[in-house]
Amino acid sequence: MLMTEKLDKVDLQILRTLQENARLTTKELAAQVSLSSTPVFERLKRLEREGYIKKYIAVLDADKLNQGFVVFCNVKLRRMNKDIAMEFTRIIQNIPEVTECYNISGSYDYLLKIHAPNMKYYQEFIINVLGTIDSLGSLESMFVMDEVKHDYGLHI
Amino acid sequence: MLMTEKLDKVDLQILRTLQENARLTTKELAAQVSLSSTPVFERLKRLEREGYIKKYIAVLDADKLNQGFVVFCNVKLRRMNKDIAMEFTRIIQNIPEVTECYNISGSYDYLLKIHAPNMKYYQEFIINVLGTIDSLGSLESMFVMDEVKHDYGLHI
DNA sequence: TGTGAAAAGCATTAGGC
DNA sequence: GCCTAATGCTTTTCACA
Numbered sequence: 066m067l068m069t070e071k072l073d074k075v076d077l078q079i080l081r082t083l084q085e086n087a088r089l090t091t092k093e094l095a096a097q098v099s100l101s102s103t104p105v106f107e108r109l110k111r112l113e114r115e116g117y118i119k120k121y122i123a124v125l126d127a128d129k130l131n132q133g134f135v136v137f138c139n140v141k142l143r144r145m146n147k148d149i150a151m152e153f154t155r156i157i158q159n160i161p162e163v164t165e166c167y168n169i170s171g172s173y174d175y176l177l178k179i180h181a182p183n184m185k186y187y188q189e190f191i192i193n194v195l196g197t198i199d200s201l202g203s204l205e206s207m208f209v210m211d212e213v214k215h216d217y218g219l220h221i
Numbered sequence: 222m223l224m225t226e227k228l229d230k231v232d233l234q235i236l237r238t239l240q241e242n243a244r245l246t247t248k249e250l251a252a253q254v255s256l257s258s259t260p261v262f263e264r265l266k267r268l269e270r271e272g273y274i275k276k277y278i279a280v281l282d283a284d285k286l287n288q289g290f291v292v293f294c295n296v297k298l299r300r301m302n303k304d305i306a307m308e309f310t311r312i313i314q315n316i317p318e319v320t321e322c323y324n325i326s327g328s329y330d331y332l333l334k335i336h337a338p339n340m341k342y343y344q345e346f347i348i349n350v351l352g353t354i355d356s357l358g359s360l361e362s363m364f365v366m367d368e369v370k371h372d373y374g375l376h377i
Numbered sequence: 378t379g380t381g382a383a384a385a386g387c388a389t390t391a392g393g394c
Numbered sequence: 395g396c397c398t399a400a401t402g403c404t405t406t407t408c409a410c411a
Contacts, residue, residue, distance in 0.1 A: 080286075083279035087243050090387060101397060106389065119280045122373045123239035126275050130236075132375045137325060137332055154369045161376035168367040169293060176293055176363065180375055207332065211324040213310045217278045219288045219336055220317035246404065257380060262406070 072117070075100065076108055077221055080117060084218030087121040124217060132180040135209040136187060138195070139173035143202040150174070153200040162190055173205070228273070231256065232264055233377055236273060240374030243277040280373060288336040290343060291365040294351070295329035299358040306330075309356040318346055329361070 072080075075098050082089065082097055089097075095105040112118050127133045142149050150168075153175070157166050165178035181187040187206075195204065228236075231254050238245065238253055245253075251261040268274050283289045298305050306324075309331070313322050321334035337343040343362075351360065 080279070080281055084281060085276075085278070087277040087279045091389090092387065102388075103390085103398085104396060107395095115285075116282055117285055119282050120241075120373070121243040121277065121279050122241070123236070123243045123277050124275045124373075125236055125240060125375055125377070126272050127375055129271075129273055130375055130377050132377065135323075137323070157370055161372075163370065164372040164375070166368075166370040167291075167293070167365045168369055170364040170366060171361070173363075175369070205327070207325040207327040207329075209323045209325055212322075213324055213331070214313055214319065214322040216317075216320040217276070217280075219281055219283055219286055219320070221281070221286050221288065247406090248404065256378095258405075259381085259407090260379060263378095 072112075076112060076117075079105065079108055080112065081218075081221060083118065083121075127180060131182045134181045134183050134187060135212070136179045136181070137207045137209065138177040138179055139205040139207070140175040140177060140195075141172070141202040141204070142174050142200055145174055149200045153198065156198055156200075160194060162194070232268060232273075235261065235264060236268065237374075237377060239274065239277075283336060287338045290337045290339050291368070292335045292337070292343060293363045293365065294333040294335055295361040295363070296331040296333060296351075297328070297358040297360070298330050298356055301330055305356045309354065312354055312356075316350060318350070 078098050079094060082094060091102045091106045091109065094109070095102045098105065109118075127135070140153075142153055154166070154168075157163050157175075157177070162179050162181055163177050164180050165176075167176045168174065169176050179187070179190070181190060191204070191206070195201065234254050235250060238250060247258045247262045247265065250265070251258045254261065265274075283291070296309075298309060310322070310324075313319050313331075313333070318335050318337055319333050320336050321332075323332045324330065325332050335343070335346070337346060347360070347362070351357065
């Protein structure tokens with residue numbers, strides 16, 4: 066990774082604003098930072114090119130789309146070694162219900178975030194999908210009762 | 222919440238596509254679903270209006286923005302009752318390092334996701350910020366060593 | 378619902394400070 | 395770096411199938 070120049074206040078303001086609303090026009094962004102469209106357009110392209118902006122996404126309503134049953138799942142592997150870990154992470158990539166997976170420190174090896182339509186679906190998912198992964202040792206489900214806070218965006 | 226009509230295949234395809242790239246033009250979206258711009262534009266407005274699309278965001282690179290030290294933190298309250306829970310969640314809303322907070326089932330009451338620049342910052346954050354919350358009982362940090370998977374988008 | 382055409386507005390480039 | 399001005403697209407509206 067090449068070292069890139071430091072971001073100035075305007076760059077940071079652009080990033081902050083886009084974290085909140087990625088569909089603003091260049092013109093609207095420009096108004097926010099008190100510049101004309103041209104420099105904002107160029108800065109934006111630079112920020113994309115240099116990887117500060119990874120992608121633009123639409124955040125959907127999980128409840129309305131029948132994916133509102135959310136579970137964090139702690140996973141311990143059968144044994145933590147390279148082959149078993151690689152097998153596990155490879156399989157996880159192809160399970161769409163698992164939307165996030167982190168290798169973490171502590172009593173467990175991985176933390177998964179799982180989206181399902183409901184408890185029944187989740188129970189069957191555990192039995193028929195996660196439970197069949199050979200590299201998996203043990204598993205602990207933490208059901209999300211309430212999403213208290215979800216900032217899409219960093220504190221920059 | 223009013224009951225809205227069911228989504229058809231085209232609506233779902235639009236949502237799926239926007240989860241991947243929220244900056245596609247109406248025209249590009251239209252090409253994907255083999256329609257002209259007009260109906261796609263109208264469907265999009267409807268999906269926004271009815272709340273299927275909550276917002277559009279730019280996903281930034283946390284490492285490049287000095288927020289790449291990520292920790293999941295299990296929190297147990299001093300006592301789990303309404304007042305204490307409300308106080309805790311109110312405070313959490315105003316801590317920018319805490320990007321996510323879930324009320325969960327299990328041995329702990331809350332699961333937090335925290336972004337920090339580095340371990341030293343995090344340690345001071347625990348002592349000076351989280352540790353000073355009166356409603357907090359105990360705390361367990363799980364450090365993210367690797368983000369194995371992060372799908373921005375639901376399986377729809 | 379859909380199409381296609383037209384008006385209004387934006388993104389993008391060029392030329393200059 | 396920035397600006398303004400010009401261009402070619404896109405979005406958005408409208409008339410109509």
